[in-house]
Amino acid sequence: MSRPYSLHSNVLCSNFGALVTPALRCIASTSLSRMFTYRIVAAFTLAAWLLAPTVASSQAIVTDVLDAADEDDPFDAAIDVRYEFSSYSSLLVREQPCYQGSDADCPSGSTVLLRRELKAERTIHRMVISPRIGLYRDLELSADLPIVLLDQTNLDFASGVTPQNSTVYRENQPNSSLFTVPFNGTQRSGFGDMRIGLKYSPLNFQRDETEPTWVLGFYYTAPTGKLKTATSDGVGEGIHTIELYTTISRRATSWLEPYFNFHGAFRFPASETLFEDRGLTQTLVSPGNSLGIQLGTEFIPWEDNTSDARLEFDLGFRADYHFEGREYTQLFEALGNSACNSNPDCLLTTYTRELKDNPAQTLQLGHTDGITDVEQYGIYSTWIGLHYQPVRYFQLGAKFMYSRQTAHYITNSDPGKDLDGNGPVQEDGTEGNEYSPVYLEGIDSPAGDPASAPNATRFRAQNADSFHVMVHLTGKF
Numbered sequence: 001m002s003r004p005y006s007l008h009s010n011v012l013c014s015n016f017g018a019l020v021t022p023a024l025r026c027i028a029s030t031s032l033s034r035m036f037t038y039r040i041v042a043a044f045t046l047a048a049w050l051l052a053p054t055v056a057s058s059q060a061i062v063t064d065v066l067d068a069a070d071e072d073d074p075f076d077a078a079i080d081v082r083y084e085f086s087s088y089s090s091l092l093v094r095e096q097p098c099y100q101g102s103d104a105d106c107p108s109g110s111t112v113l114l115r116r117e118l119k120a121e122r123t124i125h126r127m128v129i130s131p132r133i134g135l136y137r138d139l140e141l142s143a144d145l146p147i148v149l150l151d152q153t154n155l156d157f158a159s160g161v162t163p164q165n166s167t168v169y170r171e172n173q174p175n176s177s178l179f180t181v182p183f184n185g186t187q188r189s190g191f192g193d194m195r196i197g198l199k200y201s202p203l204n205f206q207r208d209e210t211e212p213t214w215v216l217g218f219y220y221t222a223p224t225g226k227l228k229t230a231t232s233d234g235v236g237e238g239i240h241t242i243e244l245y246t247t248i249s250r251r252a253t254s255w256l257e258p259y260f261n262f263h264g265a266f267r268f269p270a271s272e273t274l275f276e277d278r279g280l281t282q283t284l285v286s287p288g289n290s291l292g293i294q295l296g297t298e299f300i301p302w303e304d305n306t307s308d309a310r311l312e313f314d315l316g317f318r319a320d321y322h323f324e325g326r327e328y329t330q331l332f333e334a335l336g337n338s339a340c341n342s343n344p345d346c347l348l349t350t351y352t353r354e355l356k357d358n359p360a361q362t363l364q365l366g367h368t369d370g371i372t373d374v375e376q377y378g379i380y381s382t383w384i385g386l387h388y389q390p391v392r393y394f395q396l397g398a399k400f401m402y403s404r405q406t407a408h409y410i411t412n413s414d415p416g417k418d419l420d421g422n423g424p425v426q427e428d429g430t431e432g433n434e435y436s437p438v439y440l441e442g443i444d445s446p447a448g449d450p451a452s453a454p455n456a457t458r459f460r461a462q463n464a465d466s467f468h469v470m471v472h473l474t475g476k477f
Helices: 007-029 034-051 332-336 350-355
Strands: 075-098 111-136 139-157 190-191 195-203 213-221 239-249 256-269 290-303 310-320 323-327 373-374 377-391 394-405 458-475
Touching: 111 458, 139 332
Parallel strands: none
Antiparallel strands: 075 111, 075 458, 111 139, 139 190, 139 195, 195 213, 213 239, 239 256, 256 290, 290 310, 310 377, 323 373, 377 394, 394 458
């Protein structure tokens, strides 16, 4: 919603003068010293600046809602075109049991070490076209149409790791190597998963200056992109995502507008997906849901109400909590394309339940598609943005964001479910095989007794950083 207002600093000054002039005349006529009079004037000026109502020609970007059916503005629409670049990097470590008396690294007692293995890097370039239209007063419909130009994940040895000491890739040992390192993933591109949004502002500062601007929003992401598999170049994730959020902002002064946001995302497998429900003993099926908050402030150092032009800076912080679930991870493509999948003598990527059911391997065994169970984790982000609107109908901007993930396990499937209540998961329980159909003993098993599975150690992502750059152009109608 856009309404030009002429009230700004001049109005504040005139209102202030009308308010305090009688008081100043009274003070000046007394025997108070001139210095004390100046102090009184300064105090009144500061109080008036802090407490006076603020009128602005615009509202914060995060609470901006297009509308329609206003008498002076019957129709609003906009189209936004933006380029987004994202760079992700992380260190992948692996659990390794260390036993007193057999390992020099643990003289004080048996423990579990985290061994450096891989460094992962992912690069994404994409364009997003976002048409927006006002449906009614403070009610907006929008869509995000993503075009992925490049999405690629690459893996290499971490510092100090070689084919001679790696537990992932062992030179000339195909039966005990998960996959080849370095691993260069597919250069993916194409139309992604489209997002449709609806937002409504029940309170609007521009309609009532005594109220903040409050926005309620909803997004639905549809699985419109070609499904991403380890052997395809698709970029679609095969899930339905529903996002709900609420944002509130308030002009504290003519140049400052803080805001707060609370949001959540809920994800469900689509009909064509890698997130399959394979049976009763599977503990996780869907990707993890998330909840988060966002705090920020927009600074408006310059604003021209006559032409509806302005310059804004946006500083903010965001924290998100992701619940456990099955995910595309840094290891997705490498595991899904592992040479073990076609090597009957390498069982590292073979589902454990199938091995228990068919130990002689007389039947075709199932191998991982690359999707793994992921532990819960947090993401913390901060950013700085710039928005410049030289005229009412055109805006350009840029944003830089840095994010950090908390350390978490990315191969973390439960062995299964104890269906008969007789203790640990068993292959021959009274209720049948209790192992999960997606459990991989070779990578999901916590470090423990080396006699059971000496290489069965989980992977953990650490030092996971990401950098995001976005530039956009917006035309308004």
